[in-house]
Amino acid sequence: MKINENTLLEGNNVVLVPYDAKHVPRYHEWMKSPELQQLTASEPLTLEQEYDMQRSWREDDDKCTFIILAKQQWADGSVEEEQCMVGDVNIFLTDPTDPTLAELEIMIAEPGHRGKGIGREVTHMMMSYGVTKLGVQKFEAKIGLNNEVSVAMFKKLHFQEASVCEVFKEVTLAMTVDESVRTRLLEATADMKERDYRRTCSDRREHV
Template sequence: MKINQNTVLQGQRVTLVPYTAAHVPRYHEWMQSEELQRLTASEPLSLEQEYEMQRSWRDDADKCTFIVLDTERWSGQACADEDCMVGDVNLFLTDAEDPTLGEIEIMIADPSYRGRGFGKEATLMMMSYGVRNLGITKFEAKIGQENEASIYMFKKLHFKEVAVNSIFQEVTLRLDVSDQERWWLLEQTNHVEEKSYVELKLPAGVLQT
């Protein structure tokens, strides 16, 4: 989605940056993990296929993707993006009849960052971005039944379990963003700073693809 191709969202633990070609080799390395393939229901891709996927995620109007960075390591430009990557967070607007529904996915790929609040903050930041910038009023998360930590996290974020697919061994959780939920969500993310990716990381006038 091109709307976020120059957007940086900087939080306390995590910073969200647009998914560019520079991130692909590290992302591809992650996705060789059988554990991550299982948890994300993904098939292994070649590096060239991964580059093609990155381009589609940038260009397609129904996908909004950010790479999750470690804020502490990344801030001050002490660490290149690809050396600070810990995961990614996505919104898929796949219901043509309901553009206010977004399916959210979070992956903390680096095991050393799990269970430390990075996934929670990244998810809240993406939800807030979706509500404020994409008109999302309903979120769904589809999670493998074995991924108990992720299910627990989404329930802590007020999602409710609405369906179980025994064939795919998948749980669907949902959150309808009422006025009260919107206020809570924006309050949870009022520390987040929105910045320009080009100005922060690239020479003036150069846009990374």
Template structure:
């Protein structure tokens, strides 16, 4: 996350800010939900484990952002979007995931805008040309959203009960993506500097 630790992305519906220790308590509360655990294939963690995870993400080169509809305050958090650079042998590949955790914020286009913003950031700032999304087979809303964003199914794992979708960004797709995110503004982010003891 060092790459984006001082960057805020301002869209029409969401503000993406780096994941800081101030976000951990809210995120921890979300992840107590059995539905979110199932949809994200996550195991529950203790609050201390969540803080440790946040610290490891902060030190990593990956990008983990909070999606917020409105002012950049923890009370406005709606979910998160992540871009993982997982294949050291292929620096042009990123794995993307999104979660709109607040039920009242679902179905409003926040996830779509957050993913588009991260795809654009990955293409323009990180030189990524291929993106993968691994989604639970039962997570129909996420599958539909990624397919609407031109991702295609490339694999199914019956063991993990997940579908892998891929987007290889051609020149026409790059142009489409940049048009979809032409409104996004990059601004300095100075929040979330304190760490838990």
């Protein structure tokens, strides 16, 4: 999505950056994992296909993608950005007739960064961005029935079970953004900073 191609979102423990071509090799290595393929219902792609996918995620009007970076590593300007990658987060506008409906998907690919509250923080940040920048009014999350950790996290964030598909073995959780949800999101992300991505990258290199 063009709207976030130069947007950096900085939270307390993570930094969200646009999915760039330089991130593709690391992402491609992640997606060779059978575990991640199963959790994300993804098929393995060739590296060339992964670059094509990255371009589509950057350019398509119905996809908004950020790469998740570990802020502590990223703060060290001598560490390459690709080495700070821990996962990705996406918003998909799945219904052409309703641009206010969005599917939310998050992946913490690096095992060492799971179970530390990163998923919760990133979800709050992405939902806040979706509400304030994209006009999202309802979120859905489709999660494999065996992914108990993700199901539990979204339910803690007040998502409600909308449906269960036994064929695809997934549950759909949903949340409508009313005024109380909007207020809660803005409070949860009060410290989030939005920056110019390219300028921040340039400043980061200069400080090495």
